[in-house]
Amino acid sequence: MPRHRPLSPRVECLHLEAAEDDWIHADRGLLETMLVHMRAIRSFEEAILRLAQEGLVHGPAHSSIGQEAAAVGSVLALRNGDGVNGTHRGHHQFLSKALQYLSPEGIPVSDALKRDEHRELLHRTLGEILGLRIGFSGGRGGSMHLQWHEAGALGTNAIVGGGVPLAAGNALAQKYDGTEAASGDTSLSVTVTYFGDGAANIGSTLETLNLAAAWRLPMGFFVENNQYAVSTHISEVTGEEPLVARGPGFGIRSWQVDGMDPLAVYLAQREAIAHMRAGRGPTLIEALTYRFFHQNGPFPGSAFGYRSKEEEQQWKQRDPITALVERMTSLDILTQEQDEELRASVEAQVASVVDELLEETSSSGGRRIRAELLPDTDSVDAYIRSDAAAGSILQGHLLPDSPPAEEEVKFSDAIAAVLAERMEQDPGVIVLGEDVHRLKGGTNGATKDLTERFPERTLGTPISENAFTGLAGGLSMTGRYKPVVEFMYSDFLWVAADQVFNQIAKARHMYGGQTAMPVVLRSKVAMGTGYGSQHSMDPAGIFATSAGWRIVAPSTASDYIGLMNTALDLDDPVLVLEHVDLYPQNHHVPEGDRSFRLPLGKAAVRRPGSDVTVLSYLNLVQRCVTAADRREDLDPEVIDLRWLDRASLDWETIGGSIRRCNSVLIVEQGTRGTSYGGWLADEIQRRYFDYLDQPVQRVTGGEASPSISKVLEEAANAGLEEITAGLDEISRGLGRRTEGQ
Numbered sequence: 037m038p039r040h041r042p043l044s045p046r047v048e049c050l051h052l053e054a055a056e057d058d059w060i061h062a063d064r065g066l067l068e069t070m071l072v073h074m075r076a077i078r079s080f081e082e083a084i085l086r087l088a089q090e091g092l093v094h095g096p097a098h099s100s101i102g103q104e105a106a107a108v109g110s111v112l113a114l115r116n117g118d119g120v121n122g123t124h125r126g127h128h129q130f131l132s133k134a135l136q137y138l139s140p141e142g143i144p145v146s147d148a149l150k151r152d153e154h155r156e157l158l159h160r161t162l163g164e165i166l167g168l169r170i171g172f173s174g175g176r177g178g179s180m181h182l183q184w185h186e187a188g189a190l191g192t193n194a195i196v197g198g199g200v201p202l203a204a205g206n207a208l209a210q211k212y213d214g215t216e217a218a219s220g221d222t223s224l225s226v227t228v229t230y231f232g233d234g235a236a237n238i239g240s241t242l243e244t245l246n247l248a249a250a251w252r253l254p255m256g257f258f259v260e261n262n263q264y265a266v267s268t269h270i271s272e273v274t275g276e277e278p279l280v281a282r283g284p285g286f287g288i289r290s291w292q293v294d295g296m297d298p299l300a301v302y303l304a305q306r307e308a309i310a311h312m313r314a315g316r317g318p319t320l321i322e323a324l325t326y327r328f329f330h331q332n333g334p335f336p337g338s339a340f341g342y343r344s345k346e347e348e349q350q351w352k353q354r355d356p357i358t359a360l361v362e363r364m365t366s367l368d369i370l371t372q373e374q375d376e377e378l379r380a381s382v383e384a385q386v387a388s389v390v391d392e393l394l395e396e397t398s399s400s401g402g403r404r405i406r407a408e409l410l411p412d413t414d415s416v417d418a419y420i421r422s423d424a425a426a427g428s429i430l431q432g433h434l435l436p437d438s439p440p441a442e443e444e445v446k447f448s449d450a451i452a453a454v455l456a457e458r459m460e461q462d463p464g465v466i467v468l469g470e471d472v473h474r475l476k477g478g479t480n481g482a483t484k485d486l487t488e489r490f491p492e493r494t495l496g497t498p499i500s501e502n503a504f505t506g507l508a509g510g511l512s513m514t515g516r517y518k519p520v521v522e523f524m525y526s527d528f529l530w531v532a533a534d535q536v537f538n539q540i541a542k543a544r545h546m547y548g549g550q551t552a553m554p555v556v557l558r559s560k561v562a563m564g565t566g567y568g569s570q571h572s573m574d575p576a577g578i579f580a581t582s583a584g585w586r587i588v589a590p591s592t593a594s595d596y597i598g599l600m601n602t603a604l605d606l607d608d609p610v611l612v613l614e615h616v617d618l619y620p621q622n623h624h625v626p627e628g629d630r631s632f633r634l635p636l637g638k639a640a641v642r643r644p645g646s647d648v649t650v651l652s653y654l655n656l657v658q659r660c661v662t663a664a665d666r667r668e669d670l671d672p673e674v675i676d677l678r679w680l681d682r683a684s685l686d687w688e689t690i691g692g693s694i695r696r697c698n699s700v701l702i703v704e705q706g707t708r709g710t711s712y713g714g715w716l717a718d719e720i721q722r723r724y725f726d727y728l729d730q731p732v733q734r735v736t737g738g739e740a741s742p743s744i745s746k747v748l749e750e751a752a753n754a755g756l757e758e759i760t761a762g763l764d765e766i767s768r769g770l771g772r773r774t775e776g777q
Contacts, residue, residue, distance in 0.1 A: 045284030051292045052307070054300035062299055064369050069112060069142040070298045071364065073135055074104040074357050075378055076149055077128045079386045080158065084127070084165060084179075085334040087390070092405060094167050095178050100128040102296075102328035105356035106260050108132045109301025110228065110321070113309055116140055119188045119206045121199045122230040124180040125260075125327070126192030129230050131161065137187035145370065145378050149385045158389045166393060169411040173548030176411075176419075183547040190227070190513070191547060195538050196265075197238035200257075201503045202539060203229035204244050205510020207255035207318075209517055223313035228256040228305075234265030236279045240534065243503035245286045245320075250498060252317035256308055257288070259322040260295065266331045267342035283320035295323030296356045299363075326351040419549035420583050421683055422607040426637035430605040434633055435598050439626035448619040450593035450630075451482040451558075454600045455520060457630040459490050462518065465604065466511065468495040468504060469522030469558075479524055480560060480619055501532035505557075509540045513551045518604055523559035525571045526613075540609045541584035552607035553584075556600075560614045561654065563705050563753045569741035572749075574706030576653070576680050579611050580715050587680040589613040589653035593623035595678060598634030605633070613680075617655040637679045639686035641693075645673030648766045649693040651716065652703040653677045656754070660703050663759040669772045670763055673697055680712060687723070694724045699769065701762050703735040705754045711736050730769035735762040 081099045088097040100107065107128035111120065116137055122129045135143065138153045149155065164171025165179045172184050183191035190206055193199035207227040214224070235241050236259055248255045259279050263270055271277055283290030289311055291304040301323055308319035328348065330337045337343040364370035394403045424430060445453070459465045467486055469478070473496035477484030486494040497504040501523070508519035523529055529536055536557075543553050561574045579585050586608050590596040596614075603610040626632065643661050647670045652660045657676045664672035673693050679685060694700060700720055702713035717732040738752040767773040 045287070047284050047287055047289045049280055049284045049290045052300060052304045053294065054297055054303055058299060058303060059363055059367065065142045065144070066112065066302070067299075067360070067364055067369055068145045070108050070302075071357070071360055071370070071375075071378070072143040072145060072148045073108040073112070073132045074298070074360065075382045076135065077104045077107070077131050078357060079379070079382045080131060080161070081127055083162075083386050083390055085329070087166070089334050090403060092394070092403065093165065093179065095180075096124070096332040097179060097334070098125040098332050099329050100125050100327065102351065102355070103260060103262060103325045104128050105298040105360070106258075106295040106301055106323040106325045107230075109298035110258055110305040110323075111136055113302050113305035114188075114226070114228065116188060117225040119190045119203070119210075119225070119227040120230065121190040121203050121206075121227075122192045123196070123199065123232060123235065124192065124194045125232070126182060126230065127161075127179070130182040130184070130189050130192060131157070133189045134161070134184055134187045145374055148378050149382055155385060155389065158386060159392070162389055162393060163409070166405060167411070168393065168405065168409040170409060171548075173546065173550065174411055174415070176548050177546050181546050183550055185513075185550050190510070191543070193539075195534055197231060197235035197240040198506075198534055198539055200229050200231060200235065200241045200244045201506020201535060202510035202513070203227045204248055204253060204255055204503065205507040205512070206514060207248065207253040208251065208507060209511050209514040210254055212517070224254040224315060226254040226256060226309055226312045228258050230258045230260060232265065233259065233261045233263065233270045233274070233279060236282060237274060240502040240506065243498070243500035244506070245282065245288060245318075247498055247500055247503045247507065248318040249286045249288050252315065254312040254315070255318040256305070256312060257283070257318060257320040259320065260325055261322055262325050262327045264327070264331075264337065264343070267337070267340060278322065280320065280322040288318050288320050290320040290322070292322045292324070295325030296354045296359065298356060298360060328352060419545045421544065421586065422552065424606055424608075424636055426684060426686070427635050429602065429633040429635055432601060432605070432631055432633045434635070435594070436626065436632070439629070441627040442624045443627040444622045445593055445625055446619070447593045447596065447621050447623055448477075448481040449484065450596050450623070450625060451600070451614070452477060452484040452486065453630045454597045455483065456486060456489060458601065458604055459486065459493060461631070463493075464517045466493045466495065466517055466519045467522070468497055468508065468519060470497055470499055470524055472496055472522050478522060480614075482558070482614075483522070501528055502535055505532035506535040506539060508555050509535060509543065509553060512553050512555045513543065515552065518554045518556070520556045520558060520604075523557060525562055525567070526559045526575045527570050527573050529557070529559060529575055537582050541582045544584065553609050554604075554607045555609045556603050556612060557609070558612045558614065560616055561705070562616045563737070563742055564749065565616055566744060566746060566749065568744040572742040573710065574613075574704065574712070575611070575710070576613060576704070577706060577710045577712035577715060580681055580712055583682075584609060585681060586610045586684050587613065588678060589680055590678065591618070591654055591657040591676050594625045595634060595640070597625060597630055598632055599678060601631060601633045602636055606636070613654060615655040634678070637684040637686055639678050639689045640676040641673065641689065642676050643672065643674040645671040645697065647671045647697055647770065648673065648699040648701055648763070649690070649697045650674045650701045650703060651677055651690065653680060654705070656703050656705055656759070659756050660759055663756055663763060666760075667763060669767050672701070672763060690720075691724060694720065695727050698727055698729040699766050700728065700732045701735065701766055702732065703754065703759055703762065705737055707737045707741060707752070708739050730766070733762055733765050733769070735759055
């Protein structure tokens with residue numbers, strides 16, 4: 037018979053309750069501040085729901101009425117140097133963190149929201165929710181994307197679980213920073229990420245739980261379990277209903293607490309923060325709470341039939357504000373009259389802020405937003421990327437036209453050399469990815485010697501693309517670090533698609549330019565290596581359609597050095613593409629110089645010509661030159677694009693060539709479906725139609741992704757034969773070849 041013995045997690049998982057003694061000995065100022073924060077949140081959100089009923093909130097209004105205690109109790113255990121981020125239902129956390137930042141000493145009941153800075157907070161928060169230019173993000177973020185970086189409010193997030201990896205990046209920055217030296221506190225600052233019961237089951241959250249535990253980040257996972265993800269009860273979708281059990285499975289110390297009791301939440305958070313500040317790694321708190329209204333809008337959930345009025349009434353009888361007032365009254369800290377004065381004062385402050393933003397309509401007798409507060413529509417595309425000018429270098433020196441001496445280096449060694457140079461110069465450059473710290477330079481040799489030279493900043497990650505990509509985004513948003521993320525294969529980028537496209541690409545614009553996003557993603561295109569459909573794609577075409585990303589595609593080792601340096605100078609996310617064909621090649625580079633730059637947005641003419649403009653990038657550039665040199669009927673001009681994104685394309689060089697040559701051939705290796713050339717051809721025909729003697733021609737891979745079979749892979753990929761055929765088509769269009777030639 038087999039033997040069985042029970043196994044227990046190595047960390048504690050506790051349920052915490054506030055005892056009578058805790059209330060008796062609680063600091064009076066703390067309890068008063070809790071009540072002020074909760075009254076402010078409640079009144080503010082009730083006003084938002086009224087505005088939503090009037091049709092004045094464009095978009096959703098996710099209220100947290102009923103959940104105030106969880107936010108306030110947890111935030112008041114923090115200090116100003118700590119950070120928080122949250123979900124689409126995040127008004128309560130945002131307001132509490134902002135109030136705590138403005139008044140870290142607390143807010144007495146007698147002083148509730150009467151200070152100018154408190155009123156300004158309500159003004160800007162309401163302005164953001166209503167989509168006005170006075171909002172924190174100029175009205176771009178609205179209700180679901182609230183950010184005030186200065187206050188440690190890192191940003192609420194409309195993607196379920198989407199903000200969790202970003203919080204890990206902030207926590208890693210805090211771990212690197214070490215201490216709050218300015219305040220004299222020698223303990224770590226911490227980051228708390230708030231999410232709901234729905235996000236507790238999503239991959240990005242689970243990946244980040246593991247990563248934070250493995251790296252012992254000072255990160256608090258705070259689960260607001262309000263029982264429902266929209267209309268689905270947690271019991272329907274979760275096998276282990278106490279979500280606090282998530283923590284021990286990852287080695288994370290965890291607490292469960294009554295989320296309707298602000299003091300219990302405060303005490304649990306205080307214990308968790310002590311654990312994190314001591315450098316003992318992340319924590320998890322599950323706060324059992326309840327939202328009094330539906331997922332969105334001013335109606336209860338019972339109006340939609342997924343919960344009963346009896347259930348809602350039972351929870352409302354535990355209203356956290358009413359319960360706190362009763363406690364404070366019984367302890368002679370507060371009278372009913374003082375609470376009524378507080379409530380009336382807060383409601384009056386909120387109402388006056390609302391009135392400042394609205395005006396009466398003469399026709400219907402209703403209200404409308406003041407037109408002068410709306411954003412200027414000319415700013416619709418503001419903050420997509422930095423304002424770095426094409427053709428410029430942001431720092432350092434240009435590549436000399438004629439280097440005094442050159443040396444021959446392998447392409448992959450040039451990657452490692454320029455990364456090492458930048459890590460030496462800038463302690464904020466962090467290299468991370470799967471296996472980058474092993475195998476003597478990762479799977480491609482591109483991080484060779486970095487582990488030995490920079491062991492604390494060369495980080496081998498779990499196989500968790502969503503988590504470590506989002507972590508890089510959060511790290512870069514601090515403004516102190518520049519992560520360089522290696523993706524082993526470009527196809528793996530889609531595993532992290534939420535962080536790549538919904539978070540990193542959109543953050544600067546969405547939050548009104550409050551923070552930059554200097555993330556560099558390195559990824560290889562592996563067509564021709566026999567790795568098949570899921571390891572071979574060229575992602576340039578999809579990234580080119582995502583506003584926010586810049587894209588560089590070096591075809592030589594020297595270009596790689598200059599382009600990587602420029603990419604790291606930018607305050608933008610940059611995708612750096614590499615092709616496996618180039619890794620083993622030896623190229624000439626300036627001797628001993630790994631710090632030169634190539635200008636932003638400048639292409640290179642690799643072969644001058646007069647008959648056709650050939651546009652390409654990466655490994656196909658040299659093949660285009662080879663094919664061009666073999667022609668007797670054509671004189672092709674081959675342009676190495678180098679920069680591929682919409683904002684950085686060198687239209688001066690491209691346009692000048694098209695005006696002279698009057699024909700265009702775009703050459704790429706990727707499949708037709710995700711083709712970069714499809715977008716580029718459309719743009720060229722709209723810009724230069726009058727100069728074209730024939731339609732823009734294209735060389736691409738096949739429709740299907742490359743297969744494992746060598747012959748099928750060769751048939752799927754574009755190479756010298758396909759380039760030659762493309763030039764034949766151009767020649768026929770010019771009348772220099774017949775259809776049979």
